[in-house]
Amino acid sequence: MAEPCIEVKNLEKYFTVGKGKLHAVDGVSFKIEKGKTMGVVGESGCGKSTLGRTIIHQHEPTGGQIFFNGKDVTKVKGRALRDLREHMQIVFQDPYSSLNPRYTVEATIREPLLLSHRYSKGELADEVTRLMQLCGIDERLRLAYPHELDGGRRQRVGIARALALHPDFVVCDEPVSALDVSIQAQVLNLLMDLQEQENLTYMFVTHDLSVVRHISHDICVMYLGQLVETSPSKELFERPMHPYTKALLSAIPTTDIHAPYQRIQLKGEITSPINPKPGCRFAARCPYAVDRCREPQELHEMSPNHFVACCRVEELN
Ligand SMILES: Nc1ncnc2c1ncn2[C@@H]1O[C@H](COP(=O)(O)OP(=O)(O)OP(=O)(O)O)[C@@H](O)[C@H]1O
Ligand code: SF4
Ligand SMILES: [Mg+2]
Structure with a gap:
């Protein structure tokens, strides 16, 4: 296997609920090779989103280890954590609730660029143009607000924003589940083209097996916080x-x-x-x-x- 971009070993994320511990992610181990897609499937509540968020450090793990490009990043803090977060992004199911309704397309895509303090004013405008082109967003929508866009275009904006700082790893958390079937294929094709162009590694979370089959190299099947089966995608569907x-x-x-x-x-x-x-x-x-x-x-x-x-x-x- 080529070098993994992401490796998790025995990863655990428990939530305290009353006097008990909810085992949302419980001893999960897998690797995702650079430039490849790991599909994660399972019923609602089995821990797919929690797994993705724990890997990208939106949740602190209860136990286990997370490796990024071979380096143990489980416990990084401060500046190193901020840097790491730039390399790991997430695209959400519902771009309508994840985009700020008061921000135009331009302002939405510009925000992470601004916060990185890496670009001059002129460069910012050029970068926004580049990202809009990359994600197939028409220039005339530059000053549009989220409510003026259809679901597919909103998701393109969410993707452009996630890719603004050249991440290596992107968690796609049900990115097409809220879209019309006719639009789903377009957004999936965009994600696959971007993977190739930008050499992205994906964790693709979905409850829709027909979608995951199309996009994933490998698949993990989760049940109540644990992996019950993992296999190359084709093999899983055949056997x-x-x-x-x-x-x-x-x-x-x-x-x-x-x-x-x-x-x-x-x-x-x-x-x-x-x-x-x-x-x-x-x-x-x-x-x-x-x-x-x-x-x-x-x-x-x-x-x-x-x-x-x-x-x-x-x-x-
Ligand atoms: N912040 C939290 N506090 C307490 N429990 C949580 C929290 N986040 C998730 N959970 C619980 O952890 C379990 C896994 O939730 P998670 O959202 O990861 O599942 P999921 O597989 O993404 O489900 P869905 O397909 O509905 O999105 C669920 O039992 C959920 O109720
Ligand atoms: S047969 Fe396998 S899947 Fe079924 S209960 Fe036993 S261990 Fe679990
Ligand atoms: Mg979820």
Whole structure:
């Protein structure tokens, strides 16, 4: 594997809720190679956004380590943290709520440039022009306000702003989920073109598996704060192995009448993420659960780079 841009080892982020600890991210390890995209999928509340925000230092991790370009940055503070944050950016699901309604397109994109104190007034205007062109934003929208733009253009502004300071790593947190289907493909194509041009590394969070398939080189499947399966993207769709991944994939509508996924309906209560028991967190909904599923489940490599955390994986596949 080429040098990873991002590596996390045993990353944990717990929130204190009343007297308990909510295990939003619980012992997650993976690497993302430079210039590649890691898709992160799983149901609402499984910890996808918390994972992304912890990696880019918007949350302080409870435990574990974060490496950026080979350097341990888990505990950086002060000036080093400010520098690091420039290299790690986030694009949000809903650009309408993440953009300041009182800022024009120009002011929105200019803000991070201004705060970096690296550009003269003339350079600032040129940089804004460059970023608008890079992200396909028409020059005549320079003085428009967010409410005057459609969702796709607003998201282009959010992307331009995120790329202003030449980051290496971008967390894309459901960046097309709020957009019309017709616009989704345009924004996804833009993100893929930008990845190539700017050599960006992405963590792409989504609950929409058809989107993640299109854009990701590798995929992590999360369930209640933990990775249950991780694999190169193509392999995951061809040979999902964890019972949860199979259920997730079975929910994708397919037009292939020769290979329809059998839809698997999950029954049973979702386990609480507050002070969870040590065993498999999927057990309450898993049709194959047996006594030994109460033991902690670790990821095992089933084929090259394809890891699964399920003690019954061999007999079930
Ligand atoms: N600031 C916080 N304080 C307490 N609990 C939090 C906080 N942020 C997230 N959580 C909890 O952590 C868990 C993971 O939340 P997170 O937002 O990361 O999930 P998600 O996978 O991004 O979900 P969605 O698909 O709905 O965006 C949830 O149980 C959530 O309620
Ligand atoms: S460990 Fe047990 S409960 Fe968990 S997914 Fe595997 S079979 Fe199901
Ligand atoms: Mg989220």
